[in-house]
Amino acid sequence: MVEIVEVSPRDGLQNEDRTLSTEDKLELVERAARTGVRRVEVTSFVRPDRVPQLADAAEVAKALPDNGIGYSALVLNVRGYQRAVEAGIREVTTLVLASDTFSERNQGTTTREAVEVVREIRRRGREDGVRVAITIGASFGCPFEGEVPESRFAGVAAAVADVDADEVSLADTIGVAVPSDIETRFGLLRECAPGVPMRVHLHDTRNTGVANAVAAVRSGVQALDASLGGIGGCPFAPGASGNVATEDLVYTLHRMGFDTGLDLGAAIEHARWVTGKLGVPLSGRLGRVGGFPT
Amino acid sequence: MVEIVEVSPRDGLQNEDRTLSTEDKLELVERAARTGVRRVEVTSFVRPDRVPQLADAAEVAKALPDNGIGYSALVLNVRGYQRAVEAGIREVTTLVLASDTFSERNQGTTTREAVEVVREIRRRGREDGVRVAITIGASFGCPFEGEVPESRFAGVAAAVADVDADEVSLADTIGVAVPSDIETRFGLLRECAPGVPMRVHLHDTRNTGVANAVAAVRSGVQALDASLGGIGGCPFAPGASGNVATEDLVYTLHRMGFDTGLDLGAAIEHARWVTGKLGVPLSGRLGRVGGFPT
Numbered sequence: 001m002v003e004i005v006e007v008s009p010r011d012g013l014q015n016e017d018r019t020l021s022t023e024d025k026l027e028l029v030e031r032a033a034r035t036g037v038r039r040v041e042v043t044s045f046v047r048p049d050r051v052p053q054l055a056d057a058a059e060v061a062k063a064l065p066d067n068g069i070g071y072s073a074l075v076l077n078v079r080g081y082q083r084a085v086e087a088g089i090r091e092v093t094t095l096v097l098a099s100d101t102f103s104e105r106n107q108g109t110t111t112r113e114a115v116e117v118v119r120e121i122r123r124r125g126r127e128d129g130v131r132v133a134i135t136i137g138a139s140f141g142c143p144f145e146g147e148v149p150e151s152r153f154a155g156v157a158a159a160v161a162d163v164d165a166d167e168v169s170l171a172d173t174i175g176v177a178v179p180s181d182i183e184t185r186f187g188l189l190r191e192c193a194p195g196v197p198m199r200v201h202l203h204d205t206r207n208t209g210v211a212n213a214v215a216a217v218r219s220g221v222q223a224l225d226a227s228l229g230g231i232g233g234c235p236f237a238p239g240a241s242g243n244v245a246t247e248d249l250v251y252t253l254h255r256m257g258f259d260t261g262l263d264l265g266a267a268i269e270h271a272r273w274v275t276g277k278l279g280v281p282l283s284g285r286l287g288r289v290g291g292f293p294t
Numbered sequence: 295m296v297e298i299v300e301v302s303p304r305d306g307l308q309n310e311d312r313t314l315s316t317e318d319k320l321e322l323v324e325r326a327a328r329t330g331v332r333r334v335e336v337t338s339f340v341r342p343d344r345v346p347q348l349a350d351a352a353e354v355a356k357a358l359p360d361n362g363i364g365y366s367a368l369v370l371n372v373r374g375y376q377r378a379v380e381a382g383i384r385e386v387t388t389l390v391l392a393s394d395t396f397s398e399r400n401q402g403t404t405t406r407e408a409v410e411v412v413r414e415i416r417r418r419g420r421e422d423g424v425r426v427a428i429t430i431g432a433s434f435g436c437p438f439e440g441e442v443p444e445s446r447f448a449g450v451a452a453a454v455a456d457v458d459a460d461e462v463s464l465a466d467t468i469g470v471a472v473p474s475d476i477e478t479r480f481g482l483l484r485e486c487a488p489g490v491p492m493r494v495h496l497h498d499t500r501n502t503g504v505a506n507a508v509a510a511v512r513s514g515v516q517a518l519d520a521s522l523g524g525i526g527g528c529p530f531a532p533g534a535s536g537n538v539a540t541e542d543l544v545y546t547l548h549r550m551g552f553d554t555g556l557d558l559g560a561a562i563e564h565a566r567w568v569t570g571k572l573g574v575p576l577s578g579r580l581g582r583v584g585g586f587p588t
Contacts, residue, residue: 141586141587146586146587146588147587174586175583176549176586178508178545178546178549178550179505179508179546179550180549180550180551181549204501204579205579205583206542206545206546206579206580206583206586207498207501207503207504207539207542207545207546207578207579207580208504208545208546209501210501210502210504210505211473211504211505211507211508211546213505214472214473214505214509215508241579245501248500248501251472251500251501251502252472252473252500252501252502252505255470255472255474255475256472256473256474257474284501285498285499285500285501285535286500286501289469289499289500292435292440292468292470292500293435293440293441294440
């Protein structure tokens with residue numbers, strides 16, 4: 001079993017020109033649930049002036065149906081964590097960017113300071129019974145510094161491991177990783193944090209998303225973020241496409257014999273719906289050509 | 295060293311609405327050479343009423359510059375072989391389709407009959423000093439029959455191995471393969487034909503092209519077909535995209551530490567040129583976003 005975490009309501013929507021209504025966002029979450037997914041990243045509790053597309057985070061969170069789906073939300077600091085918990089969120093994804101320049105620009109802290117913020121959120125999470133995942137962003141390359149050397153990554157991974165979170169994710173934020181990077185860096189993560197559940201967050205910017213997903217699953221990664229239709233993108237990487245498309249991952253993983261619990265036909269249907277709502281083309285390929293055999 | 299065989303002048307052009315002039319085709323071959331590629335599949339000697347885009351095969355072949363590049367051409371029968379050799383071609387790619395239905399529709403023979411045609415071409419090739427490669431088309435799935443069972447594939451691979459060609463290629467003609475398929479079927483091929491140089495021909499229809507290329511290289515495949523810009527498509531698979539893009543393979547393979555001899559910047563430049571000439575969007579991703587680090 002390989003888990004797909006549907007992140008279209010968060011990462012998918014935060015960089016699109018068109019902002020969906022709260023009602024449409026809730027419909028997207030419900031449609032995601034109908035694909036068979038068990039966890040959805042529903043929004044981000046960040047500054048509304050920075051990410052106006054998700055300014056209704058609390059309204060979305062408060063209106064989520066109680067249907068057995070795990071809902072997570074991205075938070076970047078303690079203030080965001082508090083807002084999320086007040087809105088009923090029981091799982092947060094936190095972010096440590098692997099390069100100082102990117103970290104300073106994205107959240108106004110160095111990487112090391114971000115680790116301390118995450119440690120405080122983890123402490124509160126234990127008190128509140130809130131699950132805390134940590135994403136190491138730009139694990140494979142930085143839009144400002146370029147290469148993130150293996151030694152740098154290893155230091156960040158060790159610091160993150162020390163926080164002892166419920167899950168650690170490596171994010172290819174700007175879509176530069178290749179399979180050998182995935183294998184090496186998850187290997188380093190496993191050395192730093194033996195036994196921690198590992199997750200990966202991939203962008204298909206350079207057509208390596210599916211190859212990296214396969215490498216991740218074969219490296220013992222248990223959960224893969226994906227977006228219906230491959231929507232989204234990175235504001236720091238012009239021309240970048242979004243997350244690897246849910247439907248493309250489902251096709252590949254199922255034909256390789258991995259179960260995801262998702263239904264390919266449903267994923268394609270809802271990928272078409274969300275790209276239609278956003279007025280963007282399907283970035284994933286399965287929605288254009290359909291599965292095989294038909 | 296992993297060899298990339300540039301097939302855009304053949305597979306890339308044969309399914310596009312717009313037909314390039316002979317002059318533009320020759321420019322495409324020259325531009326391909328400037329990427330650093332050592333082998334180009336320049337045209338196909340097939341019936342001009344079936345593939346009007348390549349009706350000028352002989353004119354193209356006769357005008358090829360003598361610059362150290364290896365030129366190959368696709369032929370489907372002895373008549374095509376003769377035309378190719380008369381036009382100066384010294385390497386042919388022949389085709390055995392793994393399913394009878396597809397073979398009958400594409401070239402009017404059963405799979406078994408196609409093997410005999412290829413055997414005769416091989417015999418003549420030895421006499422003429424012409425290199426003969428065999429492609430097993432639809433190795434991973436057929437547009438008419440659906441799944442190509444492993445047992446069926448193994449039988450075809452054994453028959454093809456018996457012809458003792460200079461190279462055997464497995465083609466994912468309709469773009470349905472996943473990495474485990476690549477590993478299994480090249481494993482079977484290697485058992486049938488130990489030591490034969492192996493080549494793969496991938497379409498990126500379902501976003502598995504790069505993942506399959508990585509699996510192929512790791513399975514001992516020495517040559518990968520690719521098209522600048524990812525141009526092309528399969529007339530039997532509506533909505534299908536073309537070959538895996540040369541520039542996308544170059545990016546991934548180089549970052550994984552494999553040398554191809556190609557220059558990524560040049561591949562992107564010429565991918566833009568050919569898609570511009572054809573009036574189609576870039577199917578590959580690197581031409582939109584550029585390499586990394588920049």
